[in-house]
Amino acid sequence: MRASSEAEACARLEDEAVLNIALDSLLIGVSGFFRDAAVWTALQGRVLPDLARRRPGTIRVLSIACSSGAELYSVAMLLAEARLLHRSELVGVDCRPGALAAARAGLVDAVALETVAPELRDRYFERTGAAWRATGALRHRSTWQLMDATRVLPAGSWDLVLCRNFLMYLRDDIADAVCRRAIASLSPGGLLVLGKAERPPSCSGLTTVSRSIHRSDGA
Numbered sequence: 001m002r003a004s005s006e007a008e009a010c011a012r013l014e015d016e017a018v019l020n021i022a023l024d025s026l027l028i029g030v031s032g033f034f035r036d037a038a039v040w041t042a043l044q045g046r047v048l049p050d051l052a053r054r055r056p057g058t059i060r061v062l063s064i065a066c067s068s069g070a071e072l073y074s075v076a077m078l079l080a081e082a083r084l085l086h087r088s089e090l091v092g093v094d095c096r097p098g099a100l101a102a103a104r105a106g107l108v109d110a111v112a113l114e115t116v117a118p119e120l121r122d123r124y125f126e127r128t129g130a131a132w133r134a135t136g137a138l139r140h141r142s143t144w145q146l147m148d149a150t151r152v153l154p155a156g157s158w159d160l161v162l163c164r165n166f167l168m169y170l171r172d173d174i175a176d177a178v179c180r181r182a183i184a185s186l187s188p189g190g191l192l193v194l195g196k197a198e199r200p201p202s203c204s205g206l207t208t209v210s211r212s213i214h215r216s217d218g219a
C-alpha cells in the first residue's frame, strides 16, 4: 500500500521487514566471481604471494559491501590455491540480510559460476540439485556481518580490504569518509582493492601497486 506522505513512509521503515524489502529493491547488489579479471590476475600472480611472504601469521581479509559473497569466495579460492586458506580469516559485511544469508549458505546457480574456471568450480563447489554450494573449506573460513558500512566497519587490522563498486554509489563526502576508515583499518603494508571506477582520496598515503590495488605505508 502506498504511503501518503514522507513521514508515513519513514514511519513504515521503522519496521525491519519493510526496511529490508526497501533495501533489496533500492540498492544495487550486482556482483560476480572474479569480477574485473585483471584485478584477480594481479592478486593471484603477485599481490597475495607477496602478502603471504610478509605475513607469517593469520591473513585477515575484509570485503566491504560484499553482496551475496561472490567476491569474498573468489579471494577464498585464490587463498586455497596458494595453500593459505588454513591461516586466513575472511569477513564480509553488507547491509542487506538476504544477501548475507545467501553468502552464508554459499549456494549459487550454475550461471553465476560461469566466470569460475571449471577446475576451480569442481574443487571448491559441490552440486546440490540444480545449484552449487561452496565447500565447507571455503564456508568455514568466512563469516558474514550485517552492518551499515557508511557508519562502522568491523574492528581490526586487515591485510586485504576489498571495497569495490560501493563508494561510487555514495555521496562524495560519505564515500571519502568510508574510504578513509577502510584505509585506517589496514595493517602496515595492507592492501585496499577498489572498483574500476573508484579512486582513493588524495593524500591517502597509499601506493598504487596495480590497477585498483593500493598498499598502505609500512610494507
Ligand SMILES: C[S@@+](CC[C@H](N)C(=O)[O-])C[C@H]1O[C@@H](n2cnc3c(N)ncnc32)[C@H](O)[C@@H]1O
Residues within 6 Å of the ligand: 027, 028, 029, 030, 031, 032, 035, 064, 065, 066, 067, 068, 071, 093, 094, 095, 096, 099, 147, 148, 149, 150, 163, 164, 165, 166, 195
Ligand atoms: C554493486 S554491489 C558490490 C558487490 C561487490 N563488492 C562487488 O564489487 O562485486 C554493492 C553492495 O553494497 C551494499 N551496500 C549498499 N549500501 C551499504 C551500506 N550502507 N552498508 C553496507 N553495504 C551496503 C549493497 O547491499 C550491495 O550488496
